[in-house]
Amino acid sequence: MRIAFLGTGKMGLPMARHMACGGHEVVAFDIASAQLALAREAGLAIAASLADAVAPAQVIFSSMPHDAAFAAVSAEVAACATPGSIYVDTSTISPAASAAAASHLAARNIAYLRVTVSGNNHMAEAANLTAMVSGPAAAFEHVKPLLALFGPTQFYLGDAEQARLxxxxxxxxxxxxxxxxxxxxxxxxxxxxxxxxxxxxxxxxxxxxxxxxxxxxxxxxxxxxxxxxxxxxxxxxxxxxxxxxxxxxxxxxxxxxxxxxxxxxxxxxxxxxxxxxxxxxxxxxxxxxx
Structure with a gap:
């Protein structure tokens, strides 16, 4: 599966690496050059821009530090992703910011999954995260094998902002x-x-x-x-x-x-x-x- 991963910080990088080790084609992008260098050292392919990472991807993941970063990235995903693709965000953000992004993504026919995780960076490295998921059920079933690479447990909670809450x-x-x-x-x-x-x-x-x-x-x-x-x-x-x-x-x-x-x-x-x-x-x- 062709996957873009946006945000290769202490949680995003191990998640991206687990998917690459699982046999998927993962291309990473981060605005921080130091984080991109770590992704390159981990063996991930690096994109020159967010658009270059997102456009050919079947599934786009992101891991952002706060609402403002998520809002900016989700807007670019809505603009650059291929209609019919799936966008999976793993950030801890407000339900309100998430709901605002949902309408833009839906207008572009991009399925949007909110996948929050319970666990710290050590648990991410050990593939021992618990995933809490909401969004379209069909999209969840499609990416569930990817989420299983992050940890053994995934909970599907509903079709909107339940995972954020x-x-x-x-x-x-x-x-x-x-x-x-x-x-x-x-x-x-x-x-x-x-x-x-x-x-x-x-x-x-x-x-x-x-x-x-x-x-x-x-x-x-x-x-x-x-x-x-x-x-x-x-x-x-x-x-x-x-x-x-x-x-x-x-x-x-x-x-x-x-x-x-x-x-x-x-x-x-x-x-x-x-x-x-x-x-x-x-x-x-x-x-x-x-």
């Missing part, structure tokens, strides 16, 4: 887990509990969700190297709060978590893992942090 639901739970850990660990640390011992108990307890277990080994040694940064989570929390406002859902806990993330960013942790809200809470409580 589901991604925000998942990220809300992940974000709030970091806030829960921040206050709990700070309470224990201020009361004299040993840091590593707390993590051992938490990881073996009833609250040890997969995300908690995944973070425990790293955070037990105060390692805040990012899989997803404070700034990135702030962006997603903004999308979540906007969705809540649109749907008239009170989101007091999420708003508070947004303020904790803002505090972590103000303390210099913006580029660290979003779990740095733990350090923010500790500093606020006067607990020395590494």
């Amino acid at each position: 589901m991604k925000l639901v998942i990220n809300l739970l992940i974000a709030l887990t970091s806030g829960m850990l921040a206050e709990a660990l700070t309470l224990g640390q201020k009361g004299g509990l040993d840091w590593k011992a707390m993590w051992e108990v938490i990881a073996a307890s009833a609250v040890a969700s997969p995300i908690v277990k995944a973070k425990s080994a790293q955070l037990a040694v105060h390692d805040y190297a990012p899989t997803f940064t404070v700034d990135q989570m702030l962006k997603d929390v903004g999308l979540i709060l906007d969705a809540g406002a649109d749907l008239r859902v009170p989101m007091g806990l999420t708003a508070l978590l947004g303020q904790m993330l803002q505090g972590a960013a103000a303390q210099g942790f913006a580029g660290e893992d979003y779990a740095a809200v733990i350090k923010f809470a500790g500093q606020a409580a006067g607990v020395p942090q590494r």
Whole structure:
């Protein structure tokens, strides 16, 4: 299958590489020369422009960092893609931005799939992502073998923006887990509990969700190297709060978590893992942090 992949960042590049390793003809494009260089090093063919990548493709994938980038790329896809092709976007963006693009793509007879993924860059590298899909059911069936190259599980949720909202639901739970850990660990640390011992108990307890277990080994040694940064989570929390406002859902806990993330960013942790809200809470409580 001829595939264009737009956006070869830390999530897009491994997804593109998995499809190439699966025997598909993948051509990559990114406006960042450094990302294109990484794609070339990974053995992918490189297009000189977005139009050159998209025009001959049967399926076009994109992975964009925010609404504005998605809006620009989806507009170019609508203008350059061949009618009858399928456009698959894997970005975490607002349902509103996604819905706005849908009408332009439909006018050009380009099937549009919203394929959000649950998992970080390490899970993308390991082909262990969970895909949440919405859009035309026939298009989903056509690209499902490609999505299976990203990970073992694909959920089809409906024909419109359901996948966008589901991604925000998942990220809300992940974000709030970091806030829960921040206050709990700070309470224990201020009361004299040993840091590593707390993590051992938490990881073996009833609250040890997969995300908690995944973070425990790293955070037990105060390692805040990012899989997803404070700034990135702030962006997603903004999308979540906007969705809540649109749907008239009170989101007091999420708003508070947004303020904790803002505090972590103000303390210099913006580029660290979003779990740095733990350090923010500790500093606020006067607990020395590494």
